[in-house]
Amino acid sequence: MPRQTLKNKTQAEVDIIVAHENHCDELVEKYIPHFLDIWRNNKRRLQQSENGAPVETVSDTDVPSFLNAEGTYDAALQEEHDRQMQSQAYSNIIKNRSYNTTVTYGYRQIEFLLFCEKYYASMPLADRFQANEKTLLAFMMREANALLTMTLNLKISQATAKKKTMLQKVNSHVAANVIPQSVILTELAPEVQQEITALKTALDEQHSSVNSRLDATDNGVQQVLSLLNSIISGQQPLQLSVTLNGNLATSSNPSTNNIPSTSTATTSNIPIPAATTSSASNPRRFQANGVPDFKMSRGLTTVEQLHQEWYTGLGGNWPVAELEATWGTQWRLNDRKFVNIRRCVISAISDLENDLGLSTTAAIEQLQDVMARNNWSLHKLGVQLQNGNFYPCEVTKRRKLN
Numbered sequence: 220m221p222r223q224t225l226k227n228k229t230q231a232e233v234d235i236i237v238a239h240e241n242h243c244d245e246l247v248e249k250y251i252p253h254f255l256d257i258w259r260n261n262k263r264r265l266q267q268s269e270n271g272a273p274v275e276t277v278s279d280t281d282v283p284s285f286l287n288a289e290g291t292y293d294a295a296l297q298e299e300h301d302r303q304m305q306s307q308a309y310s311n312i313i314k315n316r317s318y319n320t321t322v323t324y325g326y327r328q329i330e331f332l333l334f335c336e337k338y339y340a341s342m343p344l345a346d347r348f349q350a351n352e353k354t355l356l357a358f359m360m361r362e363a364n365a366l367l368t369m370t371l372n373l374k375i376s377q378a379t380a381k382k383k384t385m386l387q388k389v390n391s392h393v394a395a396n397v398i399p400q401s402v403i404l405t406e407l408a409p410e411v412q413q414e415i416t417a418l419k420t421a422l423d424e425q426h427s428s429v430n431s432r433l434d435a436t437d438n439g440v441q442q443v444l445s446l447l448n449s450i451i452s453g454q455q456p457l458q459l460s461v462t463l464n465g466n467l468a469t470s471s472n473p474s475t476n477n478i479p480s481t482s483t484a485t486t487s488n489i490p491i492p493a494a495t496t497s498s499a500s501n502p503r504r505f506q507a508n509g510v511p512d513f514k515m516s517r518g519l520t521t522v523e524q525l526h527q528e529w530y531t532g533l534g535g536n537w538p539v540a541e542l543e544a545t546w547g548t549q550w551r552l553n554d555r556k557f558v559n560i561r562r563c564v565i566s567a568i569s570d571l572e573n574d575l576g577l578s579t580t581a582a583i584e585q586l587q588d589v590m591a592r593n594n595w596s597l598h599k600l601g602v603q604l605q606n607g608n609f610y611p612c613e614v615t616k617r618r619k620l621n
Contacts, residue, residue: 246332254325345596371429502535511550522586560601567611574614
């Protein structure tokens with residue numbers, strides 16, 4: 220979403236564009252400051268071009284000469300010039316690669332911030348602009364629907380233009396003859412009548428097909444988001460079913476060591492259960508290598524919930540402490556960053572217990588009060604602890620800094 224030009228715009232349109240750019244400046248400065256300089260430089264360059272900045276020209280001294288001292292063409296001079304130009308071009312590519320990447324993703328980040336600001340305005344400010352499974356899926360589905368709508372509009376526009384051209388030809392033909400239009404269509408141009416009928420039928424089918432797809436897409440997105448929220452919060456478990464030589468086997472014992480071998484399995488699927496699935500069913504699953512298939516919940520909002528997930532488990536899932544003790548880092552190879560942030564909150568509870576002698580319940584309540592006073596989410600609390608911007612108490616701070 221590069222800056223829009225202000226040329227040939229009314230004053231009202233200019234005011235809208237300027238207000239939008241000022242708002243984008245605030246979002247960039249607050250959430251993606253590394254993109255701020257490029258964003259403002261691009262705006263400044265476009266303003267200069269709109270104001271009639273001078274165009275650079277090539278002087279005679281910039282044109283290479285391949286003539287030697289005797290005034291004859293020398294192929295060696297041209298080869299040397301080409302080599303230097305290739306080297307310079309490669310150097311420029313390497314130098315600008317980081318810039319080009321920043322520009323490409325910077326504008327997309329601004330679009331994502333504007334999307335979150337519009338659709339998640341009711342969420343707390345600390346969580347409103349966070350990128351997670353739910354927000355990214357909704358953002359991508361919006362892009363897909365916009366692309367589908369744009370393609371449909373283009374097809375309709377092309378079909379309408381074709382139909383208009385054909386009608387103009389028919390009307391011109393009618394105007395040049397005294398024969399009634401219906402007779403002309405049937406006797407002189409029957410293929411035009413057939414084409415119009417086929418075009419109308421095709422347009423009606425396209426409208427019906429696209430409307431059905433859009434309705435199905437909206438319903439599908441709502442169902443997926445609802446299931447994701449239930450699964451992430453631990454309210455809706457996933458159930459593993461495996462078909463071995465035509466016999467259905469369901470994993471129901473979390474401590475069993477008889478994990479089916481992938482060499483004997485004919486088919487396998489991991490369906491998302493319906494909303495009526497009993498919460499008492501066992502949600503524990505294993506990967507093909509026998510390692511637990513588990514990710515910590517993204518839907519927790521309190522320190523107490525995190526403490527329960529870590530030490531006793533949620534919804535029948537493994538306690539994180541048990542996974543750490545049994546499997547080390549193998550179970551979280553693709554989730555290390557998030558687990559480490561959550562671990563900082565668990566460590567803060569232990570620090571309050573050891574440094575101030577608080578009970579576990581009192582330590583949890585104290586950290587929850589910190590979240591409420593600062594309007595922090597649970598994730599924000601972990602990030603602040605991890606970055607050293609917050610310590611649970613002064614005793615802990617002195618101990619860790621010393």
